[in-house]
Amino acid sequence: MARSRALTDETADATAAGTPKLELVRITKRFHRRGAVVTALDDVTLAVPAGQFCTVLGPSGCGKSTLLHIAAGLERPTAGEARIDGRPAGGPGPHRCMVFQSFALFPSMTVVRNVEFGLRVAKVSGTKRRDVAMAQLERVGLAGFADAYPHELSGGMQQRVAIARALVLEPDLLLMDEPFGALDAQTRVTMQEEVAQLVARSGVTTVFVTHSVEEAIYLGDRIVVMSARPGRVKESIDVAQHSAWRDQPAHDVMNEPEFARLRQHIWTSVREEISAASAEQRIS
Numbered sequence: 079m080a081r082s083r084a085l086t087d088e089t090a091d092a093t094a095a096g097t098p099k100l101e102l103v104r105i106t107k108r109f110h111r112r113g114a115v116v117t118a119l120d121d122v123t124l125a126v127p128a129g130q131f132c133t134v135l136g137p138s139g140c141g142k143s144t145l146l147h148i149a150a151g152l153e154r155p156t157a158g159e160a161r162i163d164g165r166p167a168g169g170p171g172p173h174r175c176m177v178f179q180s181f182a183l184f185p186s187m188t189v190v191r192n193v194e195f196g197l198r199v200a201k202v203s204g205t206k207r208r209d210v211a212m213a214q215l216e217r218v219g220l221a222g223f224a225d226a227y228p229h230e231l232s233g234g235m236q237q238r239v240a241i242a243r244a245l246v247l248e249p250d251l252l253l254m255d256e257p258f259g260a261l262d263a264q265t266r267v268t269m270q271e272e273v274a275q276l277v278a279r280s281g282v283t284t285v286f287v288t289h290s291v292e293e294a295i296y297l298g299d300r301i302v303v304m305s306a307r308p309g310r311v312k313e314s315i316d317v318a319q320h321s322a323w324r325d326q327p328a329h330d331v332m333n334e335p336e337f338a339r340l341r342q343h344i345w346t347s348v349r350e351e352i353s354a355a356s357a358e359q360r361i362s
């Protein structure tokens with residue numbers, strides 16, 4: 079009952095806002111592993127309007143990465159459908175870019191060649207490719223490192239290259255899977271502030287998976303909390319009225335009473351699911 083009401087609400091909101099950029103409609107995903115069946119996602123419906131920065135939180139193993147892989151066309155759902163602009167999403171393509179926790183750069187290519195890679199695949203001419211890649215590197219503050227190799231850069235810089243490589247393709251949809259998970263705390267805050275600016279400027283629709291409640295609130299227009307496995311949408315919190323937070327330093331914003339209130343609410347919600355996930359692990 080509760081689930082079908084959530085589905086109706088989500089669909090109604092999406093219709094009111096026009097065709098969403100990304101729709102996941104009643105997605106279920108089961109994996110078969112050594113004779114056992116793992117239900118990673120169970121009847122997940124989510125509509126992300128164009129230009130929205132949607133952050134996704136939930137306990138480990140609740141299916142967050144699986145959800146992104148389905149949105150990216152890297153996995154097929156067992157049931158349900160992923161849609162882009164109202165049409166079946168199909169396989170992966172240059173208009174949907176993923177940024178992973180591990181930077182996934184090509185180690186033998188220079189920074190600029192890494193950024194150019196997708197443009198090369200898209201058969202953009204050599205001069206144009208270089209100009210576009212350099213302009214993007216400028217935007218992420220790495221123009222001076224164009225000829226460096228990934229191993230010569232810090233983790234934060236490598237992740238900036240990975241983000242530049244995604245944004246250079248001007249994707250309609252950016253799917254980020256814990257992109258700052260491997261960074262130290264200070265670099266992470268810097269990257270949050272940079273991504274907030276970059277994404278706001280580009281206006282790209284983004285789904286961003288994180289384990290950090292603060293990061294989710296600071297960056298998100300909307301925060302989706304998922305339940306313990308099998309993953310479902312437990313709650314969706316619209317925080318678009320606070321999008322101006324992204325223009326301020328993260329630490330200043332995190333001291334605001336409204337931020338603290340949201341953090342408390344979302345922490346409680348996520349913690350309930352973490353407890354449910356550990357109880358399930360003890361039983362199984």
Ligand SMILES: Nc1ncnc2c1ncn2[C@@H]1O[C@H](COP(=O)(O)OP(=O)(O)OP(=O)(O)O)[C@@H](O)[C@H]1O
Pocket residue numbers: 109110111116117118136137138139140141142143144145307
């Ligand atoms: N290719 C696969 N084959 C079998 N099982 C899988 C596969 N991919 C994911 N799973 C299982 O599906 C469930 C959800 O995994 P997923 O990686 O999506 O969770 P997650 O929420 O992203 O976890 P984390 O926060 O730890 O990264 C897990 O139980 C995982 O073991």
